[in-house]
Amino acid sequence: MEHIVIIGNGISGVTAARHIRKLSDKKITIISAETEFFFSRTALMYVYMGHMKFEHTQPYENWFWEKNNINLKKGFVSSINSEEKNVVFSDNTKLSYDKLIIATGSKPNKFGWPGQDLDGVMGMYHKQDLENLEKYAPDNKTCKRAVIVGGGLIGIELAEMLRSRKIPVTFLVRETSFWNGVLPAQESELINNHIKEHHIDLRLSTNLKEIKADENGRVKSVIIEETGEEIACDVVGLTAGVTPNIDFIKNSGIELGRGVKVNRFLETNTKDVYAIGDCAEQHDAIGQRRNIEAVWYTGRMMGETLAQTICGNKTEYKPGHWFNSAKFLDIEYQTYGWVFSERSKKENEAYFQWQHPKDNKCITISFDKNTNTFLGINTFGIRMRHEIFDKWLTEKRSIEHVLEYLSDANFDPEFYKLHEAEIVAKFNKENNATIQLKKKSWKRIFSKS
Amino acid sequence: MKFIKQTGLVLFLLGLFIFIATIFTGSFSLTQSELDTYISEKGYKSELIKEELSKAIVTSENLNIFQFSSKVRGAFDKSNNHYDALIAKYDAEKNWDKKGAQFQYKIYGKPHSLSFELAKKAGKGFAPENTGLAWFLTFGLGILGALLFIIPDVVLLGKPGIKNDGIFLNAATNRGWIGWFAFVFLVTFYILLYFMPDLIVNWVYLVDPISKSISGNAASQWFLYGFLYCVVMTVMAVRMYIKYRHNKYQILRTTSVLFFQIVFAFLIPEILVRFEKPWYDFKNAFPLDYDFFFKWNLDELLSSGGFGLFILVWGVVLTIVVVPVMVYFFGKRWYCSWVCGCGGLAETLGDPYRQNSSKTLLSWRVERIVIHSVLVFVLVMTGFALYTFFSGADQVIGIKTQTIQDIYGFLIGAVFAGVIGTGFYPIFGNRVWCRFGCPLAAYLGFIQRFKSRFRITTNGGQCISCGNCSTYCEQGIDVRAYAQKGENIVRSSCVGCGVCSAVCPRGVLKLENGPEEGRINPTDVLLGNDVDLMELVNNK
Numbered sequence: 001m002e003h004i005v006i007i008g009n010g011i012s013g014v015t016a017a018r019h020i021r022k023l024s025d026k027k028i029t030i031i032s033a034e035t036e037f038f039f040s041r042t043a044l045m046y047v048y049m050g051h052m053k054f055e056h057t058q059p060y061e062n063w064f065w066e067k068n069n070i071n072l073k074k075g076f077v078s079s080i081n082s083e084e085k086n087v088v089f090s091d092n093t094k095l096s097y098d099k100l101i102i103a104t105g106s107k108p109n110k111f112g113w114p115g116q117d118l119d120g121v122m123g124m125y126h127k128q129d130l131e132n133l134e135k136y137a138p139d140n141k142t143c144k145r146a147v148i149v150g151g152g153l154i155g156i157e158l159a160e161m162l163r164s165r166k167i168p169v170t171f172l173v174r175e176t177s178f179w180n181g182v183l184p185a186q187e188s189e190l191i192n193n194h195i196k197e198h199h200i201d202l203r204l205s206t207n208l209k210e211i212k213a214d215e216n217g218r219v220k221s222v223i224i225e226e227t228g229e230e231i232a233c234d235v236v237g238l239t240a241g242v243t244p245n246i247d248f249i250k251n252s253g254i255e256l257g258r259g260v261k262v263n264r265f266l267e268t269n270t271k272d273v274y275a276i277g278d279c280a281e282q283h284d285a286i287g288q289r290r291n292i293e294a295v296w297y298t299g300r301m302m303g304e305t306l307a308q309t310i311c312g313n314k315t316e317y318k319p320g321h322w323f324n325s326a327k328f329l330d331i332e333y334q335t336y337g338w339v340f341s342e343r344s345k346k347e348n349e350a351y352f353q354w355q356h357p358k359d360n361k362c363i364t365i366s367f368d369k370n371t372n373t374f375l376g377i378n379t380f381g382i383r384m385r386h387e388i389f390d391k392w393l394t395e396k397r398s399i400e401h402v403l404e405y406l407s408d409a410n411f412d413p414e415f416y417k418l419h420e421a422e423i424v425a426k427f428n429k430e431n432n433a434t435i436q437l438k439k440k441s442w443k444r445i446f447s448k449s
Numbered sequence: 450m451k452f453i454k455q456t457g458l459v460l461f462l463l464g465l466f467i468f469i470a471t472i473f474t475g476s477f478s479l480t481q482s483e484l485d486t487y488i489s490e491k492g493y494k495s496e497l498i499k500e501e502l503s504k505a506i507v508t509s510e511n512l513n514i515f516q517f518s519s520k521v522r523g524a525f526d527k528s529n530n531h532y533d534a535l536i537a538k539y540d541a542e543k544n545w546d547k548k549g550a551q552f553q554y555k556i557y558g559k560p561h562s563l564s565f566e567l568a569k570k571a572g573k574g575f576a577p578e579n580t581g582l583a584w585f586l587t588f589g590l591g592i593l594g595a596l597l598f599i600i601p602d603v604v605l606l607g608k609p610g611i612k613n614d615g616i617f618l619n620a621a622t623n624r625g626w627i628g629w630f631a632f633v634f635l636v637t638f639y640i641l642l643y644f645m646p647d648l649i650v651n652w653v654y655l656v657d658p659i660s661k662s663i664s665g666n667a668a669s670q671w672f673l674y675g676f677l678y679c680v681v682m683t684v685m686a687v688r689m690y691i692k693y694r695h696n697k698y699q700i701l702r703t704t705s706v707l708f709f710q711i712v713f714a715f716l717i718p719e720i721l722v723r724f725e726k727p728w729y730d731f732k733n734a735f736p737l738d739y740d741f742f743f744k745w746n747l748d749e750l751l752s753s754g755g756f757g758l759f760i761l762v763w764g765v766v767l768t769i770v771v772v773p774v775m776v777y778f779f780g781k782r783w784y785c786s787w788v789c790g791c792g793g794l795a796e797t798l799g800d801p802y803r804q805n806s807s808k809t810l811l812s813w814r815v816e817r818i819v820i821h822s823v824l825v826f827v828l829v830m831t832g833f834a835l836y837t838f839f840s841g842a843d844q845v846i847g848i849k850t851q852t853i854q855d856i857y858g859f860l861i862g863a864v865f866a867g868v869i870g871t872g873f874y875p876i877f878g879n880r881v882w883c884r885f886g887c888p889l890a891a892y893l894g895f896i897q898r899f900k901s902r903f904r905i906t907t908n909g910g911q912c913i914s915c916g917n918c919s920t921y922c923e924q925g926i927d928v929r930a931y932a933q934k935g936e937n938i939v940r941s942s943c944v945g946c947g948v949c950s951a952v953c954p955r956g957v958l959k960l961e962n963g964p965e966e967g968r969i970n971p972t973d974v975l976l977g978n979d980v981d982l983m984e985l986v987n988n989k
Contacts, residue, residue, distance in 0.1 A: 043915035050618035056920045059929055061809060164614040296913045325911050327954040330610030334956055383956035386909025411908055411959050413950050415697040442963050
């Protein structure tokens with residue numbers, strides 16, 4: 001029986017294992033050094049915040065693995081021997097494979113800051129980071145202030161976590177406005193204000209120079225690059241992005257870039273070795289996607305796709321239209337298609353924007369100003385229907401069409417106040433258009449394109 | 450703000466303490482003439498009971514309620530034992546005439562209920578005599594304290610949004626010692642209410658004036674329960690309004706259950722009594738209203754003229770037409786979390802405990818077996834009751850209808866729905882009764898699962914498997930298991946509370962009523978992954 005070995009028990013590896021099991025009776029082993037069972041990394045924050053217990057982050061009960069005949073092995077892989085087709089653990093034991101899937105995910109970036117390995121400095125990625133945080137920041141007496149370095153999605157989540165225990169937070173963001181490499185200015189500004197509403201000391205255009213230690217090798221303070229200011233703190237969170245977690249693969253003959261290089265079938269240059277999830281790097285970008293995508297759902301999709309290939313139905317990895325979502329403190333964010341920030345959008349891309357006068361709600365629709373083709377939408381504080389936007393993107397609808405049928409796309413809970421009429425009115429006014437908003441229609445919503 | 454909150458907590462606990470302490474206050478005795486009147490009103494023929502009760506409770510001693518209860522029960526016991534002994538004696542002598550003559554002297558009824566009736570007439574002291582002051586020091590302080598504790602959250606919780614911080618770090622909500630304390634309190638309360646009402650007669654005194662002003666009668670323990678139910682729901686609804694003030698679905702739903710509890714379950718039935726009509730809760734549908742088809746109820750309705758007949762017809766139409774039709778269009782939520790009283794308590798008092806419901810596959814299995822067994826039980830019992838009603842025979846295939854009714858009333862009506870159903874909130878999550886026991890929920894569930902427009906739609910591929918939805922599902926549905934597969938959630942047990950949708954950080958879940966077609970949508974590959982689906986399916 002063919003033995004499939006998967007390194008990494010995150011969403012990619014586990015999805016691959018589950019789908020291989022659905023499709024075959026191959027022997028499957030999942031290796032992890034982090035935890036015994038699969039858990040949802042995205043939910044770690046809720047454990048610290050007390051919304052959940054760790055067990056709630058585990059999507060499958062502990063009996064699931066044995067029942068589905070998926071072997072779980074706890075261990076740290078220190079190297080891969082692709083000639084002999086085995087992996088070597090840190091205790092020098094070996095496990096041989098017929099096919100190997102590398103799904104080791106990411107690790108937090110460290111940019112060589114002085115003091116970056118002190119006690120009390122941590123990322124927010126692994127379960128061990130959560131345990132560290134409980135140790136160094138259990139409450140606002142032990143941790144009188146925390147400094148977070150790096151203004152991305154994990155940074156703002158870590159800030160939210162610490163604030164849930166009333167710990168004062170200073171948030172150092174390199175950019176002039178929060179996440180404005182990704183978000184249009186209107187939305188970035190909205191989040192800036194919302195961060196401050198939550199009593200987070202947001203420092204824009206600010207870089208970390210160094211982290212200082214006390215006599216016990218614990219964090220004492222940080223120094224700001226620009227001003228030389230020293231901020232006393234007990235915890236430093238490093239959340240300046242992630243990179244593929246592939247150090248152990250070096251010297252194995254498997255081609256590496258920043259991640260493990262794979263083709264469209266998720267195959268590496270080495271026979272019977274595949275890579276999926278955050279650690280995989282496409283030779284050529286797919287559409288406007290990045291070569292490495294550290295996103296939950298792409299990891300899952302690569303797992304689904306690779307399972308097909310491994311079980312004899314060779315399938316190309318074809319992520320569809322880009323979509324994503326996040327939550328910034330109290331504000332939900334969804335995006336479908338491509339909306340680039342002012343900093344990176346192309347010449348033919350134009351915005352139509354709407355913002356609620358009081359509430360934290362706004363949208364940006366990106367469209368081609370030559371053809372009026374709808375390119376993408378960002379929504380803040382409004383939920384949208386994935387199927388509908390996916391269909392409109394496939395059908396290359398115009399922005400007028402999107403606005404006319406916008407009611408079909410709303411996904412807010414029942415009885416919520418809807419804003420489509422205001423949105424369409426604003427567009428009509430700005431563009432001398434006469435779009436009539438259509439009433440929501442179940443028939444359209446469920447018609448397949 | 451924090452100071453107000455803490456003051457509120459102190460006042461609430463003080464009110465609770467006085468409330469509990471009230472049980473132990475007062476003295477209970479009757480004069481001989483009061484007792485004589487009572488005995489003749491009741492028509493007791495026993496010679497002994499008069500003597501025994503006189504000895505027991507016509508006294509200048511200061512009996513507290515426990516002594517009073519035990520003496521009264523002792524007196525009834527003595528009288529009944531005396532006649533039981535005579536019955537046994539004549540039985541042995543085969544003196545059938547004399548044996549038969551003894552039964553009229555026996556006194557039937559639950560000892561604690563007999564004792565309650567007497568205690569209600571016999572009380573003196575704090576609760577019966579200073580009712581207004583006592584009400585303020587118990588209910589008043591409790592309500593005031595609770596509101597002072599809850600209302601500062603408008604500020605303390607910060608901006609509107611999901612505020613679940615610290616729920617699993619707090620002993621009140623993570624099955625910690627406060628939760629266990631609440632559990633013991635609730636279970637004790639229900640045991641006293643259902644099985645030893647005489648011991649809480651002082652509480653009943655507190656609501657006498659309110660009862661008299663509504664129905665014209667003195668309060669029973671059931672009036673106390675109804676009033677307390679409304680008070681608790683109202684106060685905890687304020688908490689819901691604050692916690693979910695960003696979520697209009699929750700606000701409207703909370704208002705709806707509160708309205709139906711106060712108006713339909715509490716006021717209208719009491720007012721009906723004032724106009725000498727049968728006590729009836731128009732929204733309480735069979736089989737949750739399990740005694741609707743009992744002989745005594747049908748007899749009462751049929752003897753109440755046109756109005757009784759109207760109730761009878763409405764009760765039947767409610768169950769076989771209104772309920773299923775509404776479930777078809779809106780899902781069972783229209784009843785379970787917009788109208789029902791049990792649901793109403795679960796969604797207000799029970800809301801802080803929703804995360805404690807078990808999500809394991811095992812608990813789902815247990816749930817299905819238990820709830821459907823209760824449904825079968827209630828249907829069989831109702832079959833017996835109707836047979837008895839129409840044929841007049843008091844037993845079917847050798848089993849007494851009354852016995853079955855008593856067993857159901859005790860096991861399901863009291864122990865399951867009350868003691869376990871509500872008492873276990875802090876441990877097994879709210880909705881213990883709705884999830885494991887309610888036969889109406891089981892019936893609605895069948896319709897919701899097989900013939901309804903309701904579903905919780907999963908939004909394509911947006912789910913990140915975080916598990917907030919499953920954690921906060923009061924019915925123990927593993928919502929995430931569906932959402933992460935891109936499947937809509939169509940489950941018979943879903944009561945449509947809407948909290949999974951509210952707590953989802955990625956906008957993945959929406960409760961909606963849409964076309965039946967495509968409602969259940971098993972997906973092999975999630976949206977976003979552009980593999981050729983037809984090819985995939987054909988290759989299977």
